[in-house]
Amino acid sequence: MPLKGIISFILLIFINLFLIAQPQDFTLILRKVPKGNRFLYQANDHIMFQYHDSIHSDTIIHISSESVRLKSNKQYQLNEITTIYRTDGRSFFINGSTKFPIAGVIFLTLTTINQALSNGKPLVIREHLIPSLALGFIGIVMIPFRIKRYHLNKRWELITVPS
Structure with missing residues (x-):
């Protein structure tokens, strides 16, 4: 009996470690500060932005807490993006x-x-x-x-x- 309890306890620990090790998905939000208007960007959405002096347009693969990875396999820091360009609704x-x-x-x-x-x-x-x-x-x-x-x-x- 105690052997089954120990095996199930070890199994639960491995399952929890697997769940904790999963990368957390984030949503990128462009929002207007005083009013709360916002636009959501998730994985597989198209985004166009200005990073330093160049404009980049590509599909988002992964969003982390401080950066965005695009389909071109380049990663951009969020605090260095200066402008977002949108064509939706136009x-x-x-x-x-x-x-x-x-x-x-x-x-x-x-x-x-x-x-x-x-x-x-x-x-x-x-x-x-x-x-x-x-x-x-x-x-x-x-x-x-x-x-x-x-x-x-x-x-x-x-x-x-x-x-």
């Missing part, structure tokens, strides 16, 4: 910056073909050129708004919490 600007110029070119092409069929010669007239150029200009103006930058300072902070 699909109007992402799609608009490409679709408006394409719509302008298609409009100009179709109106020119229509003029060629009705008049016998292709003409690009001002009434058709102005809207197509305006659509292209709107797409160009939308380009800077595709990505939102969050500078890590007094308002935004990057923290890790156990998940």
Whole structure:
């Protein structure tokens, strides 16, 4: 009887050591300090950030309490990341910056073909050129708004919490 108790006790110790030795998973949180707005990053999420003077964009493999390991097998310290770039929720600007110029070119092409069929010669007239150029200009103006930058300072902070 005592032998079974000793064996089960040793088995419990090994199981506990195995459970304690497991690496703890963390969640990376970008949050606004006074309001509490936050964005969560976990393993296999895409992240884009500025580290010193260079911008890195990759998939997160592992998050520890003080660093992030990316798919490119590089590890970055959290306290040295200066800016986080996000494109989530900005699909109007992402799609608009490409679709408006394409719509302008298609409009100009179709109106020119229509003029060629009705008049016998292709003409690009001002009434058709102005809207197509305006659509292209709107797409160009939308380009800077595709990505939102969050500078890590007094308002935004990057923290890790156990998940």
